């Protein structure tokens with residue numbers, strides 16, 4: 001059977017989380033539990049790990065042991081769930097963003113241009129918006145915005161025009177329907193072009209940038225002084241939000257001054273430069289190639 005997901009930057013992220021055995025932690029993106037596992041192993045009977053995943057499939061990997069709670073929810077609601085569990089402050093939060101290999105590798109999830117399937121791309125199969133709906137219902141202008149903002153697609157206008165033209169005469173239902181359009185619009189290397197367009201659609205379908213911004217901002221308030229915030233990102237849009245939050249305390253990166261005119265900095269940076277997977281890890285797990293690890297310590 002194919003592996004669900006290989007954890008990325010595992011040693012580096014766990015070491016930087018500085019786990020206290022009786023601490024309370026959140027793994028915001030449980031997946032196959034690759035990062036949760038070493039956290040749980042380090043915790044004692046007083047410690048607790050709350051993990052989140054919005055994908056039901058991840059629940060097949062859940063650990064059945066005391067001190068562990070897996071929440072089926074979007075991490076953007078971390079504050080609501082911590083309130084529900086009566087947790088005021090956390091010793092550390094880890095988030096390994098993006099999608100799991102399992103999500104990419106299951107054809108019917110519709111995340112990959114390599115398989116024939118319906119255009120779905122929902123991480124949470126209970127949510128309503130699918131990639132098919134985005135391509136069918138969004139205006140040409142909105143599609144252009146998505147492709148250029150979320151995928152940095154160079155000819156976003158041309159692509160959106162083509163989609164609008166095609167959908168007048170036939171439905172765009174499957175990856176094959178969509179790939180046929182992409183083949184007519186591809187600029188530069190084919191794989192890269194397809195990957196950029198599919199990434200843009202996925203981000204829109206799952207409202208990823210808004211969810212991440214809310215999660216980051218709310219997590220900041222939940223961390224104890226000295227608490228660690230460990231985030232692995234996979235593309236520049238995610239990384240920018242994390243970098244901004246860690247430097248300024250807000251995701252837009254705006255410098256905020258206190259009543260005395262001093263710039264407020266809620267975090268101390270653990271690493272000045274991002275931590276990248278070693279060449280060996282990149283070779284063993286090509287999906288780790290775009291990963292970047294940032295770590296901050298709450299003041």
Ligand SMILES: C[S@@+](CC[C@H](N)C(=O)[O-])C[C@H]1O[C@@H](n2cnc3c(N)ncnc32)[C@H](O)[C@@H]1O
Pocket residue numbers: 005006007008028029030031032033034035052053054055058073074075076096097098099100101123211212
């Ligand atoms: C890269 S995988 C995590 C893999 C995990 N660290 C491991 O090593 O097994 C990302 C996971 O986060 C979940 N996810 C992504 N965005 C989410 C969100 N906004 N809320 C909750 N879960 C999310 C995905 O469903 C996926 O299972």
